[in-house]
Structures are given as structure tokens and as C-alpha cells.
Amino acid sequence: MSRIIVLGNGAWGTAIALSLDRRGGHQVTLWSHSMEEAEKIAAARENVLFLPGFPLPGSIELTADEAAVAEAEIVISVIPSAFLRSTLARVAPRMHKGQMIVSATKGVEDHTFLRMTEVISSVLESAGLLLPVGAFSGPSFAHEVAQGQPTALTVAFADPAVAARVRDEFSSESLRLYTSADVIGVELGGALKNVIAIAAGVVAGAGLGFNPAAALMTRGIAEISRLAVACGAQRETLAGLSGVGDLVLTCTGSLSRNRTVGQALGQGRKLPEILESLGGHVAEGVHTTRAALGLARKHRVEMPIAEQMGLILNEGKDPREAIRDLMLRPGKDEI
Secondary structure, three states: OEEEEEEOOOHHHHHHHHHHHHHOOEEEEEEOOOHHHHHHHHHHOEEOOOEEEEEOOOOOEEEOOHHHHHHOOEEEEOOOHHHHHHHHHHHHHHOOOOOEEEEOOOOEOOOOOOEHHHHHHHHHHHOOOOOOEEEEEOOOOHHHHHHOOOEEEEEEOOOHHHHHHHHHHHOOOOEEEEEEOOHHHHHHHHHHHHHHHHHHHHHHHOOOOHHHHHHHHHHHHHHHHHHHHHOOOOHHHHHOHHHHHHHHHHHHOOOOHHHHHHHHHHOOOOHHHHHHHOOOOOOHHHHHHHHHHHHHHHHOOOOHHHHHHHHHHHHOOOHHHHHHHHHOOOOOOOO
16 A cells, blocks of 8 residues: 555546545545635545535545645645745655655746746755655546546656656556656657647637637647746657647646636636636646746747737737737748
């Protein structure tokens, strides 16, 4: 039996905890950032705010105590990117040699432009720890994972043996994991596709049809691949589950929060109102767009779709004007 703690009680963190508990053979703990949140979930035995309709079995422990982190062998971080550094700094003093961390957050830190595993490693280093840190990503809606629908994901660690252990610990009849040593590619594929998903939502909301949606996804994976490779990723990774797979799901699925945000923008609604309507749920693409553009400037990579999304999100540019500007860019070879 492995002791596993999931840091973050959002929809995705809760779904992961349910999947691991359903698999059996683990002692699973779901950690909340506040005691109030943990007590609410414990009282209802359901995450009413973020994942309603899925009872939490008594075998899943619910807590907000940082001391619980010390008891885990595997730590899964599902903390939103904007709060990862500060939250991990709270629990890092409780961590110790022999543990491993799996990041399941799809984002890039604003201002520093660091990937989530890089943020985690930097916080651990400040605490005097050097632990294996990897990424867990792919096409996965929390609701369907919680239902036990078949899902395939990629887990990436620099050490193949660690990746193989996580694969074997997490795999079940409803969750299939593939391993990779390309942490950069797996992380950036999962993070950057959210930017393109907002663009796909804009196209849908503006009623522009299926043609531009297909073009955005295709040119979107080209943008993602350019930046990821410039950062040290393997191009092949972006053709896999954490690249094309996650992009297709997030750009087309009605459960995608990022696509939902884009769709509302395409219908003429304003961003603050849209984000408030999410009811506490996080659309990581909103934060990632600015960070992605900073990362692109750092590596001198052109990202025209992300640039237009940045103008829509941060400067209030009219979505139809942004689409028009993309269409009127100078001609070029496809490859």
C-alpha cells in the first residue's frame, strides 16, 4: 500500500483522489488549503463547490493539516499556478527525503515564466530538499475521471524508474498511463493548449464556424511545439497525449473552462464578469497567456495566436478584430 496525498481540493484534485481510491491499494488523503474547506467537504462527504455529485468514500482522508504531507510517499500537487509557490512553501518544511512529487497543474508561473515542476523544485531547494519532481498531464476532464470513464495520460520524470513507479501506482481499468522522460514537453503541452482553447472558444462564441476552429487547433499545436522545443522539449512529445491529445479535448469539449471563457468573450461578454461566473473554478489559460508570451519573448519565438489572445484578455481587443488580424498576417510556408 502506498500513502498518497493530493494537494488541492479543486475538481481535478478531487477527481484524482477518487480515481486512486477506486483503484485500491492506496491510503489516499485530499488536502485543502484551509480547515474550513476541509470541514465542509468532510461534513458533506462531497466536494459540493468544485465537484458536486460524487460522494467521497470514507477511505479518503480529508485534512488541512500540513503535517499530513510528512506521512505520504507520493505527493500530487494540483494547486492552481497562481498559488503554487506560496502554498508549497507552507508544506515544504514537512517534506523529507524518500518522497516524490507529481505535478498535475497545467500552467506557467506569471512573471518568472517557470513551469510548475521548476517552481516546486525551487521551493524545495530553498527548504534544503532535492526530491524527484515530475509532471502528470493529458486529455482529462475531472468530471469524466471522477465517473471512472476510460482516460489515458502521460507521466514524465527525468528518471525513467520513478516514472514507471508512478505509472504502476496510478494505473487502473479506467486510467492508463504512458511514461516519458520529457518533463518539459509534457508540462508545456498541457499548459499552452489552454491558451489555444480560449481562442477556439472565441471562434465558437463569435459563430465563425468549424473551419477556423480546425485552423486554430492545427496552427496552435505548431505554436506550442515551437516554444516547447525552444525550451528544450522533444517535438514528438507534442504529438502525443499531453500535446495534440489535450489540445483537441480542451478546444472541442463542452466541459473545458478555458473554451467556455473564450466562448463568452466571443459573445461579447467582459472578462471580469466571465471569471466571476466560474464560481471559484480556475481557467488556467487566462494566467498562462501572459506567462506564455513572456516565455516566447525570452526564447524569441513567434506566437501570433497567443499574442492576439493576450490583447483580447489584457487589453480588451475585440475578438473579431483579433481573428481578422490573424487572417491578414503575411503569407508564409506552412512548415
